[in-house]
Amino acid sequence: MKLHHLTKPADTAKHKCLALSVFADERPPRGICGYIDWRLNGFVSREIKAGKISGEFGKKTIIPFPARLDAEYLLFFGMGKLSRFNLERINKAARQLIAAVDGLLISEFSFELPAEKRITAGNAEIMEAVVTGFFDYLSEDADKLNRMVSCIVTQNAGTKEISAGIKSFKSKVKDLGTVKFSL
Numbered sequence: 001m002k003l004h005h006l007t008k009p010a011d012t013a014k015h016k017c018l019a020l021s022v023f024a025d026e027r028p029p030r031g032i033c034g035y036i037d038w039r040l041n042g043f044v045s046r047e048i049k050a051g052k053i054s055g056e057f058g059k060k061t062i063i064p065f066p067a068r069l070d071a072e073y074l075l076f077f078g079m080g081k082l083s084r085f086n087l088e089r090i091n092k093a094a095r096q097l098i099a100a101v102d103g104l105l106i107s108e109f110s111f112e113l114p115a116e117k118r119i120t121a122g123n124a125e126i127m128e129a130v131v132t133g134f135f136d137y138l139s140e141d142a143d144k145l146n147r148m149v150s151c152i153v154t155q156n157a158g159t160k161e162i163s164a165g166i167k168s169f170k171s172k173v174k175d176l177g178t179v180k181f182s183l
Contacts, residue, residue, distance in 0.1 A: 001148045003181045005162050010153045011039045015071040017109040023082040024055030032112035054078050085115050087129045094133025110151040117156050127165025
């Protein structure tokens with residue numbers, strides 16, 4: 001699995017699939033999802049209000065070819081209530097998210113760091129939980145593990161925090177060099 005950290009704005013980068021976190025108790029959406037909502041003139045907020053996008057944990061909505069973005073798909077993933085969000089839930093969400101991407105037969109996607117700067121866990125801990133969830137799912141099939149390319153899209157987290165989370169993952173999990181990180 002290759003991991004990249006996107007250091008330019010999410011709306012200017014090219015994405016095969018951009019996965020965005022939606023929380024059930026966060027209105028309007030914040031983080032990268034909120035930024036994309038602003039970029040799409042409130043589209044995400046309107047779809048949430050209409051009940052087409054849900055923040056309920058595990059609920060998924062896919063929007064093909066969104067206007068004003070260089071993305072083939074937007075994948076909205078319900079994260080449940082932010083007030084109950086913790087590292088265990090992040091790990092579970094990451095496994096379900098990577099399973100959804102895999103189910104779409106996509107091996108390249110971008111995702112936002114869920115709850116960045118909005119929960120007590122630091123961004124390095126959040127990144128470690130996400131990578132662990134991805135690895136747990138993908139390690140069941142070595143071919144999928146080797147093919148998957150994901151891009152971390154952040155708003156405030158620096159590469160140092162992201163790298164620290166990945167290093168922590170690597171110190172705890174024997175990935176045999178299958179997880180590679182770069183800018």
